[in-house]
Structure formats: C-alpha cells, structure tokens
Amino acid sequence: MNHQPVATAPSYYHQHLYAPQLAHGHYHDPAYTSVGYRPLQLPTQQVQQQQYAEQQHQQQQLSLAAAGYHHHPAYQAQAQQHSQGQVLPVRTRQQARQQQQVMAYQEQTPEELAELQKLSNEYQPETIGPLVGQREPCTKIATEYATADPVYQAKTAALPQKYSHYRTVRGDGRCGWRAIAFGWIETLIHHGDTNRFYEEEARLRSMYNILEAAGWNALLYEDFADEAFDLLREVANGMHNDTAGDVLVAAFNDEMRQNYIITYVRMLAAAWMKTRPGEYAPFVLDKTVDQYCDDSILPMDSEIENVSLSALKDVLLSPAGMALEVLYLDRTEGGEVNMHRFDPVNPRDGVAIGTIRLLYRPGHYDILYKAEDLPYVVEPITYLNFGSQPHQEHVFAINPGMDYMMNMPGASLINPHQHWLSYSSYDSGVSDFFTAPNPQQHCIQTTPNPAPVPTPAPVVASQQQIQPINIYMPQAEPQLMPPPLELSQELAIRSLPQPPTITSGYQQQLTGPFRPSAWQFEEGLAQAASQRPFQTSIFKNSPWNTAHFRNPDFQPEEWRPDDEYVVITKPLRHKTSG
C-alpha cells in the first residue's frame, strides 16, 4: 500500500481516502502542500512516469491480492476519482481512463496473445459472391474505388472508357482458372458459330494423347474432360434458343461441375507443360517442370501464375483462335490499367475469333469486356428509355409540364422540327405499344415511292388527326405523298386492335407539351415535307437519324433514283421541251 509520502497524484487521493480528517487542512500541511498542486504543475512526461509507476504498483497488488482487488485502496481511489469527476483536475480523469486501457491490455497473458496472433495468422477473408457473377458495367468498379487512393481512382475511372463491362469471379484461389475456362466457352458463344463448339470438343479429344503422355490414364482424365464436353454441348444447344449464356453461368455456379472443368483445364495446362519441359523449364527456375505442375498447377486451390497462364493459353485458347489480355490494376504509375497481351496469338485460320480479357488485381482475376466483345448492346441506349416505357402517360403524370426534349442533346421544344422529334421519341414506344409495324419500314415495304413519310404519332392514334395530313400533303410536295388509299388501309388496320383505354391514355398524353393544334401541325408538316426526318444539319449525324448505326431502327441510306431525277430530269425536260 501506498503509505510512504511519495508525491504522486494518485497518492493524493489515497491519502484523501484514508485521511478524510485532512481533507480541509491538507493544503496547509507541509507534507501535502506540494501534492495538492502537483497534478496541474507536472510536465506530461512526469505524469506519465508516475502513472506507469502507479500501474506497476497496482499490478503487483493485483497479483498479490487478485481476489480482494475490489477492496484495494487503489481501486477505490479510482472509483473515487470517477465519482468526484467534476471536482478533479481534467488531467487526472484522463489518466484514469488511460490506466484502465493499459491495464486491459496488460491483463492478457502471453498465451492469450499467442492465441490472438495465431487467429490473426490463420485468418482468411471469407470468399463471398457467386462463383461467376453476372456481367455488370465497369462503372461499378470505379464506384468501388471512388474512395481509394488516387492511383486506383484514376485507373478505375479510366477503365469504363475502354472496357464497358466486367464479371466478378469468386476469389477462392481458383479464380484465374475459372475465369479462363469461362471466358473460353463464352467467347465461343459470342462468336456465334455452333459448329465451333463441336470442333473444340474434337480438338480436345484429339489431345488425349498429351494427357496420356503426362502419365494419366483414361479412367482419370475422362471424368474431367467429359464434364467439359457435356457443357460444350449443352451450351451449343442453348445457342438455338438463346439460353447459351444462362446455361454457362449456371454451370459455372455449380461448385461440383466447375470443379471438374477447372481440374480439366489444370490437367491440360500441366500435361502441356510436362510434354514440353524444354519450353517451360526456363520459367520455373527453382524446380523441374514436373515439380512445378505438381506443386503449382494441380493442387485444388493453387492459383494460376504467369507460367501456367501462358501454358493454358497455349493449349486451350490459341488453337481455338482466342487471344488473351490481362489488365493489371495495381498501384504502379500511370492513369490506366496496364495491359499485357499474351503473344503470340496464332489463330487457326488467321483471324482471332475473340479476346478473353482478365482484370488482375493483385491475387485476383475478374473478367473484363470491351463493348466490341459483346454480341449485342447489353444496356438499352439511354434515349430509348422513354420509348421503351410501356405506359408513356406515366411520364406526363409525374410532371405534366416536363419538357423532356430538353434532356436530349440539341433538342428542344423551341426547335422548329419539334414534331419530328416528338415523333421519334414516341416512335419505338408507341409503335410497340400499338403493335403496329414501324411506319418507316412500312413505307419501304409497301409504297412504290420509297420516300419515307414518317407518320407522326398522332396519326396512329386517331383518325381525325390524320385528316390534315391527307388534305395537306398533296399540296406540299406530291413526290413525298404516300398513296392515300394505302395509308387509309393501314390506318384501318392500326386502329382496329386499339383498345379504348389506350386511346384514353393517349389522349392524356396529348395534354402534354406536344398537344398538336391544327395550325402547329401544318407548319411542322411543311417543314418536314421538304426534309427527311433527322436529316437536318443538327441531326444528320446523330442516332436520331435512322441512317445512323446506333438508331434502333437502323436503315442505311439508300440511293433513290427519284432524288436524282428531281435534279437531273428537270433540265432534260427543259431541253426536250425547249
């Protein structure tokens, strides 16, 4: 116990506790004079030393009388400190808190610490997520790294510019193998030729001799190979009804199935290396090629390494006409991921049928896609979103006055061509909606004069509104007028299946900013009659023009004899007549 008159801060409180009779007089007692002011006057370091000494003391006491700890004056002093918190100097309260923290740490025995250390060493982050995920836009990676360090931020921000999509692969040590096996079949799907699946199976069957040469017998490798061939055939069948991609993703999310396929590609890579020891020996310096295969390729959870990646590319991808790119996302200098293309690409018939792209983050592979890798645009182009809404009135219901044309580049209600714009924005949606054929296609198919006279959306909706057109059109330019008979026939067809609710919905739509007054309409038509839609200087090169490849109703520009004749025949006529 702390009976000796050591001038430490806590001793003050001990004394306080043990000698309450001194409480009023101790400032005048020479033995305590210094003590009373010490806590405020001592430099921090000294306080800490004192604190440490006090802890030592408490530890000793603790070990001596662990059971009676709660009756120990030091403990009570502490309790006292807490209860008297308001009147105590601030520093002592902090000291008390620190003391408790330090003590909590010191109370752990070496055994406990060793145990914690062991747990820490053995800790493996839980591998989560599907074995193979769904394809997602690369912008998600950028979002993921938005708060990371600047190098990652810059690189992931630049990623979506080149690589539109990615697919996660579960990081359980097999990710690289899984990503390539998956990419191999997916590239065949994107290539689109069903025969290619059977060719691949035949090619791999012809490589049984390599597996034999590596020391495996048929009993062993057939199970693994057959699983891969089964999947190839299933996916090939899926090509006919467009389920190939789903079949593939489902198969690779079946732990057992993908284990078979991964083991098969591991065996392929190992056999390839084992039968070409000379080729690979320089890359596995410290081991023989056989040892390398046994240690680093064949064990269940061994990760793919550069050598094995290269071997797998040689045996599986190159003969299939596929290229392999690895994009390294790490903290090296630069504003973009570093791309490593595995060369040589020796496609069978001179043209690579596709490229497998892997995004490498230290220790992990995911699959990357460029937009060109994908057989079709996965996401609908943004401007289609209006059209693809099945019930357009919702747009107006939310905000009846919304000028959504303003959202489109260069488009506005103020634009004199507004009718054609509004027509276009309705186009895909409305024509889908009424299950009517696309007006433009219709023109091309049925009218002898192929000049596309796009029927404004209101025409589709009601008979009354077509009248101005029929009356007006001949006056504007006879060349562009579709035969009235033809048009009315079609109108009849279109308006027939039209349920009344749709009409009402449409009427609601008409209350929007596009309400066509008769006068507005004619004015617009006059503009339109002289120009084909979206052929104006503003829209000629935009996706709004059907001649633009990104237009959903893409229709390449055609040479029209009539266009030429307008120019050419007139002078001729003048000549002959004159």
Add this chain to the structure above:
Amino acid sequence: MAGNKRLMKELAENQSTPPPGCKISLENDDDILLWNVTMTAPSDSIYAGGNFKILIKIPKEYPFKPPVLNFKTKVYHPNVTNDENGSMCLGMLRPDEWKPPNKISDVLKLVRTVLAAPQPDDAVEQGIADQYKNNRKEFEKVAKDWVNKYAK
C-alpha cells in the same frame, strides 16, 4: 453423381488389380464412401508379417477433397498418430496439396512406402520420430513387438 462414377471406377479397378500388398473392400456394401483396406507390410521392412487394417473415409466432394486415412491396427510409426484414430499424415492428403487427379491407389502405394520407410522429419509422433533417429534399435524392437501384439 459424377464423383461416385469416378469412385465406382476406382473401386472396380482396385478390386480387379489391387495395389501391391492391399486388399480392398467396402466397409458397408451400401456406402461407397467408406473403404476397408488390409495392407500387408513389405517383407523387407521392420513391420514384415504385419497386416494392418486401414479405414479410408472418402468425402462427398471427392475427388476435389482428399480422402482421410485411419490405421485401425495399432502401429508404432512416427507418421501415424498413436491414438484410437491412427491418423496418417501424408503431404499429398493435405487439403491444400491434394490434386484431384490423384487416385486412392496412388495414396495406398504411398502409404505402403511410408510404412516401410518412416519420414521422421514429417512426423506426427515426435517422440517416436526422435527415437527412430537416435535409437534405431529400440525403435525397431518396439515396432516389432507391436506388430506381434496387434498386427498378426
């Protein structure tokens, strides 16, 4: 199940052409995941004359997870635990070193090799390993005693 197909094949192969010194049967006829092996020690080893019962437990995920071996006959060996489990610790049977192309007959061949030539540096019974290294005579005496006591 594909895993069972492979096991069926292996079982058939092992029963028609068993690995040297081994007799293989199923512990229960309806459970293909529990194999019963009787291994005869190599005649040139100190365990010569001993017949050792080994139980092989095959996980459902086989061949993607390794089988587990237990000596049901007590054996004085640095690589076999001296308890009722009689677990044998082989490098190739560790989950992180297991290769799906490995077959159970490969495992048995290795077991027989290790039985004849203990690997004291990779021991599970450190005391026996030390004795094996430092006092080979005493080790051999005990081992032979145990063979006579338990493995005849």
